[in-house]
Amino acid sequence: MPDRETRKDPSPRAQPGTPYTARRAGPNTPGASDPPETDAERRRRRAQFLRDLAEARELRDRVQPRRAKTARLRHAMRMRTFRW
Structure with a gap:
Protein backbone atom coordinates (compact mmCIF):
# COMPACT_ATOMS: atom_id res chain seq x y z
CA MET A 1 0.00 0.00 0.00
CA PRO A 2 1.52 3.36 -1.00
CA ASP A 3 2.12 6.15 1.47
CA ARG A 4 -0.50 8.78 1.94
CA GLU A 5 1.67 11.42 0.25
CA THR A 6 2.17 9.36 -2.91
CA ARG A 7 -1.51 8.60 -3.57
CA LYS A 8 -3.26 11.01 -5.91
CA ASP A 9 -6.94 11.85 -5.45
CA PRO A 10 -8.33 13.18 -8.75
CA SER A 11 -11.46 14.66 -7.13
CA PRO A 12 -11.70 18.46 -6.89
CA ARG A 13 -12.16 18.29 -3.11
CA ALA A 14 -8.60 17.06 -2.80
CA GLN A 15 -7.26 20.31 -4.20
CA PRO A 16 -6.58 22.81 -1.41
CA GLY A 17 -8.10 26.25 -1.81
CA THR A 18 -10.98 25.08 -4.00
CA PRO A 19 -14.22 26.84 -3.00
CA TYR A 20 -17.03 24.62 -1.69
CA THR A 21 -19.34 25.38 -4.62
CA ALA A 22 -16.65 24.38 -7.10
CA ARG A 23 -16.06 21.11 -5.24
CA ARG A 24 -19.76 20.26 -5.41
CA ALA A 25 -20.08 21.09 -9.10
CA GLY A 26 -21.07 18.08 -11.13
CA PRO A 27 -23.22 17.19 -14.12
CA ASN A 28 -26.49 17.64 -12.15
CA THR A 29 -25.45 20.70 -10.14
CA PRO A 30 -27.00 23.95 -11.34
CA GLY A 31 -24.33 26.36 -12.47
CA ALA A 32 -24.10 29.94 -13.61
CA SER A 33 -25.07 29.04 -17.19
CA ASP A 34 -28.37 27.39 -16.15
CA PRO A 35 -31.56 29.48 -16.24
CA PRO A 36 -32.88 30.52 -12.82
CA ARG A 67 -39.56 4.38 19.81
CA ALA A 68 -42.55 5.64 17.79
CA LYS A 69 -44.89 5.04 20.72
CA THR A 70 -42.67 6.93 23.16
CA ALA A 71 -42.34 9.77 20.65
CA ARG A 72 -46.15 9.93 20.32
CA LEU A 73 -46.56 10.00 24.11
CA ARG A 74 -43.89 12.68 24.45
CA HIS A 75 -45.58 14.78 21.77
CA ALA A 76 -48.97 14.38 23.47
CA MET A 77 -47.46 15.53 26.77
CA ARG A 78 -45.96 18.57 25.09
CA MET A 79 -49.30 19.42 23.54
CA ARG A 80 -51.13 19.08 26.89
CA THR A 81 -48.71 21.38 28.65
CA PHE A 82 -48.53 23.98 25.87
CA ARG A 83 -50.09 27.35 26.70
CA TRP A 84 -51.89 29.27 23.93
Whole structure:
Protein backbone atom coordinates (compact mmCIF):
# COMPACT_ATOMS: atom_id res chain seq x y z
CA MET A 1 0.00 0.00 0.00
CA PRO A 2 1.52 3.36 -1.00
CA ASP A 3 2.12 6.15 1.47
CA ARG A 4 -0.50 8.78 1.94
CA GLU A 5 1.67 11.42 0.25
CA THR A 6 2.17 9.36 -2.91
CA ARG A 7 -1.51 8.60 -3.57
CA LYS A 8 -3.26 11.01 -5.91
CA ASP A 9 -6.94 11.85 -5.45
CA PRO A 10 -8.33 13.18 -8.75
CA SER A 11 -11.46 14.66 -7.13
CA PRO A 12 -11.70 18.46 -6.89
CA ARG A 13 -12.16 18.29 -3.11
CA ALA A 14 -8.60 17.06 -2.80
CA GLN A 15 -7.26 20.31 -4.20
CA PRO A 16 -6.58 22.81 -1.41
CA GLY A 17 -8.10 26.25 -1.81
CA THR A 18 -10.98 25.08 -4.00
CA PRO A 19 -14.22 26.84 -3.00
CA TYR A 20 -17.03 24.62 -1.69
CA THR A 21 -19.34 25.38 -4.62
CA ALA A 22 -16.65 24.38 -7.10
CA ARG A 23 -16.06 21.11 -5.24
CA ARG A 24 -19.76 20.26 -5.41
CA ALA A 25 -20.08 21.09 -9.10
CA GLY A 26 -21.07 18.08 -11.13
CA PRO A 27 -23.22 17.19 -14.12
CA ASN A 28 -26.49 17.64 -12.15
CA THR A 29 -25.45 20.70 -10.14
CA PRO A 30 -27.00 23.95 -11.34
CA GLY A 31 -24.33 26.36 -12.47
CA ALA A 32 -24.10 29.94 -13.61
CA SER A 33 -25.07 29.04 -17.19
CA ASP A 34 -28.37 27.39 -16.15
CA PRO A 35 -31.56 29.48 -16.24
CA PRO A 36 -32.88 30.52 -12.82
CA GLU A 37 -35.24 28.10 -11.11
CA THR A 38 -38.91 29.08 -11.17
CA ASP A 39 -41.09 29.15 -8.07
CA ALA A 40 -43.16 26.26 -9.41
CA GLU A 41 -40.06 24.08 -9.83
CA ARG A 42 -38.87 24.94 -6.33
CA ARG A 43 -42.30 24.15 -4.85
CA ARG A 44 -42.42 20.87 -6.79
CA ARG A 45 -38.98 19.84 -5.50
CA ARG A 46 -39.93 20.87 -1.95
CA ALA A 47 -43.19 18.89 -2.10
CA GLN A 48 -41.30 15.82 -3.33
CA PHE A 49 -38.75 16.20 -0.55
CA LEU A 50 -41.49 16.50 2.09
CA ARG A 51 -43.27 13.41 0.71
CA ASP A 52 -40.01 11.45 0.87
CA LEU A 53 -39.39 12.68 4.41
CA ALA A 54 -42.86 11.64 5.55
CA GLU A 55 -42.39 8.23 3.93
CA ALA A 56 -39.07 7.79 5.71
CA ARG A 57 -40.67 8.71 9.05
CA GLU A 58 -43.48 6.21 8.49
CA LEU A 59 -40.95 3.52 7.65
CA ARG A 60 -38.92 4.31 10.76
CA ASP A 61 -42.10 4.18 12.88
CA ARG A 62 -42.97 0.75 11.46
CA VAL A 63 -39.47 -0.57 12.01
CA GLN A 64 -39.10 0.85 15.54
CA PRO A 65 -42.60 0.73 17.07
CA ARG A 66 -41.45 1.21 20.66
CA ARG A 67 -39.56 4.38 19.81
CA ALA A 68 -42.55 5.64 17.79
CA LYS A 69 -44.89 5.04 20.72
CA THR A 70 -42.67 6.93 23.16
CA ALA A 71 -42.34 9.77 20.65
CA ARG A 72 -46.15 9.93 20.32
CA LEU A 73 -46.56 10.00 24.11
CA ARG A 74 -43.89 12.68 24.45
CA HIS A 75 -45.58 14.78 21.77
CA ALA A 76 -48.97 14.38 23.47
CA MET A 77 -47.46 15.53 26.77
CA ARG A 78 -45.96 18.57 25.09
CA MET A 79 -49.30 19.42 23.54
CA ARG A 80 -51.13 19.08 26.89
CA THR A 81 -48.71 21.38 28.65
CA PHE A 82 -48.53 23.98 25.87
CA ARG A 83 -50.09 27.35 26.70
CA TRP A 84 -51.89 29.27 23.93
